[in-house]
Amino acid sequence: MNMLQFLGSLELGLLYGIVALGVYLSFRVLDFPDLTVDGSFPLGAAITATLLTLNCDPWLAIAGAMIGGFIAGLMTAWLNVRWKLLHLLAGILTMTSLYSVNLRIMGQSNIALVEEKTIFTGIAAGPLPLLSIIVLVIILLLWRFLRSEIGLAMRATGENPKMALAQGICTSRMIFLGLGISNSLVALAGALFAQSQGFSDTTMGIGTIVIGLASVIMGEVFVSRSRILLALAACVGGSILYRLLISFAFNVKEFGFQASDLNFVTAFLVALAMILPRLRKRADA
Amino acid sequence: MIHLHNINMVFYPGTVLEKKALKNINLTIEKGEFITVIGGNGAGKSTLLRVITGDLFPTRGKILINNQDVTTTPPEKRARFVSQVFQDPRAGACPNLTIEENMALAVMRGKKRGLGMALTPFHRQQFQEALASVKLGLEGRLGTPLGMLSGGQRQAISLLMSVLGPSEILVLDEHTAALDPKTSSSILKLTEQLIAEKKLTVLMVTHSMHQALLMGSRTLMFNEGKIVLDFQGNERKKLNEEELLKIFKQKINEEYTGDEFILNN
Numbered sequence: 001m002n003m004l005q006f007l008g009s010l011e012l013g014l015l016y017g018i019v020a021l022g023v024y025l026s027f028r029v030l031d032f033p034d035l036t037v038d039g040s041f042p043l044g045a046a047i048t049a050t051l052l053t054l055n056c057d058p059w060l061a062i063a064g065a066m067i068g069g070f071i072a073g074l075m076t077a078w079l080n081v082r083w084k085l086l087h088l089l090a091g092i093l094t095m096t097s098l099y100s101v102n103l104r105i106m107g108q109s110n111i112a113l114v115e116e117k118t119i120f121t122g123i124a125a126g127p128l129p130l131l132s133i134i135v136l137v138i139i140l141l142l143w144r145f146l147r148s149e150i151g152l153a154m155r156a157t158g159e160n161p162k163m164a165l166a167q168g169i170c171t172s173r174m175i176f177l178g179l180g181i182s183n184s185l186v187a188l189a190g191a192l193f194a195q196s197q198g199f200s201d202t203t204m205g206i207g208t209i210v211i212g213l214a215s216v217i218m219g220e221v222f223v224s225r226s227r228i229l230l231a232l233a234a235c236v237g238g239s240i241l242y243r244l245l246i247s248f249a250f251n252v253k254e255f256g257f258q259a260s261d262l263n264f265v266t267a268f269l270v271a272l273a274m275i276l277p278r279l280r281k282r283a284d285a
Numbered sequence: 286m287i288h289l290h291n292i293n294m295v296f297y298p299g300t301v302l303e304k305k306a307l308k309n310i311n312l313t314i315e316k317g318e319f320i321t322v323i324g325g326n327g328a329g330k331s332t333l334l335r336v337i338t339g340d341l342f343p344t345r346g347k348i349l350i351n352n353q354d355v356t357t358t359p360p361e362k363r364a365r366f367v368s369q370v371f372q373d374p375r376a377g378a379c380p381n382l383t384i385e386e387n388m389a390l391a392v393m394r395g396k397k398r399g400l401g402m403a404l405t406p407f408h409r410q411q412f413q414e415a416l417a418s419v420k421l422g423l424e425g426r427l428g429t430p431l432g433m434l435s436g437g438q439r440q441a442i443s444l445l446m447s448v449l450g451p452s453e454i455l456v457l458d459e460h461t462a463a464l465d466p467k468t469s470s471s472i473l474k475l476t477e478q479l480i481a482e483k484k485l486t487v488l489m490v491t492h493s494m495h496q497a498l499l500m501g502s503r504t505l506m507f508n509e510g511k512i513v514l515d516f517q518g519n520e521r522k523k524l525n526e527e528e529l530l531k532i533f534k535q536k537i538n539e540e541y542t543g544d545e546f547i548l549n550n
Binding site for chain 1: 359362364378380381382391395396400401402403
């Protein structure tokens with residue numbers, strides 16, 4: 001692996017680290033397996049790319065993406081909370097509908113950003129420093145939020161909804177808020193992806209949830225779940241580690257992988273990471 | 286304080302599984318009363334509690350708390366008035382959250398939650414003192430995840446949590462049934478101590494005739510979804526366990542005499 005590939009992995013690791021933080025919020029904090037992610041990631045990219053082609057300020061374009069992601073999360077929460085649809089199905093329905101929405105927003109299946117001014121334009125050091133700062137700020141904000149009164153109520157909702165209700169917590173409101181924030185983070189990642197990689201494509205969301213989940217699980221190998229700040233940092237760490245591993249696997253010619261094998265390898269890694277603890281438990285027993 | 290008017294609760298209405306869990310329950314509970322509730326399995330005791338906490342909405346009837354109609358008020362809104370301790374020590378708290386985080390959830394019960402920090406030095410001080418008062422040796426362990434504690438310790442914390450908020454009504458659903466006898470009696474002692482301190486209105490379901498008579502000021506007996514006996518005052522004081530058990534068996538048999546008559550002939 002050369003330096004360029006390493007930096008590229010780091011950049012993607014940070015970008016998808018934000019996805020992992022969003023997935024952590026839905027999967028781990030709320031215990032809600034939310035598949036909306038596969039739609040809200042390209043949604044963020046689509047909104048940003050479209051706004052940029054309209055000469056919108058790049059930061060405003062990111063804000064627009066986050067609002068779009070928040071609404072997508074509310075949609076899934078509404079289907080689940082209000083109409084009692086299975087959480088997985090609610091996410092799949094929103095995700096599927098977003099595929100059409102994204103095409104409508106962009107008006108075409110992909111947009112290349114060449115001339116447009118992005119938040120990374122004119123930074124000689126490349127997107128890495130700015131991305132690192134953004135990720136750091138998000139981690140600190142989430143850390144603060146999860147220790148607030150509402151944040152604690154959200155954690156209780158995921159862990160023991162019956163107890164949360166008994167303590168006067170409106171659990172459905174927590175699911176709305178949590179999925180909204182989660183998907184606005186994922187859309188933010190999509191928006192930053194479009195701005196740093198210079199394109200948006202309707203198919204770019206496929207497998208986002210699996211990558212996010214892989215990052216969360218890989219991070220958890222190293223830290224305990226009860227320390228919030230560590231758990232949040234581990235999501236990003238796991239995401240970077242995942243990119244490095246993938247980059248390594250694809251660089252070793254002997255493995256014989258090609259770029260199109262990425263999704264298979266990712267799914268394989270996630271399955272393996274989930275099977276291993278069970279095998280270990282059985283070996284102990 | 287609590288008024289139940291003609292409460293009916295029917296599960297699976299119109300199907301072969303239809304079950305009338307509560308039949309025309311009328312009950313007035315005064316402020317400061319401590320009621321023990323007994324009855325066989327499926328008699329309607331737990332259903333009554335769930336109707337009061339808002340976990341279930343009655344099929345028919347009306348519930349007033351402090352003269353306010355709460356018949357269809359969801360449980361999270363009713364938590365301002367009513368706090369509860371569950372039978373299962375795991376049900377009343379979050380195992381992955383720390384002791385202080387669980388207590389911080391309880392202290393905000395019935396209040397508006399915002400973005401302020403859930404745990405402040407003031408809270409920690411308050412929790413520390415509350416833990417010290419129950420002498421379980423937990424006061425130095427605010428940061429311990431609740432899942433690390435024993436069932437009895439968890440139930441003690443659940444009790445403490447139930448009296449942290451502003452609620453005046455406490456609902457206990459066989460909260461010592463899952464504990465060993467020794468732990469159970471110390472939890473019951475703590476229950477009485479906290480209830481007396483906070484002057485709470487209490488409904489306690491129990492399977493033990495002994496507890497039912499020993500604790501509280503009034504005893505209700507449920508059978509087949511109806512209140513079949515309501516003892517208080519001197520009448521209750523004169524009663525002992527054997528007599529109560531005898532009455533209990535008698536009452537259950539009365540309900541079945543019709544069937545027995547048919548079977549015997």
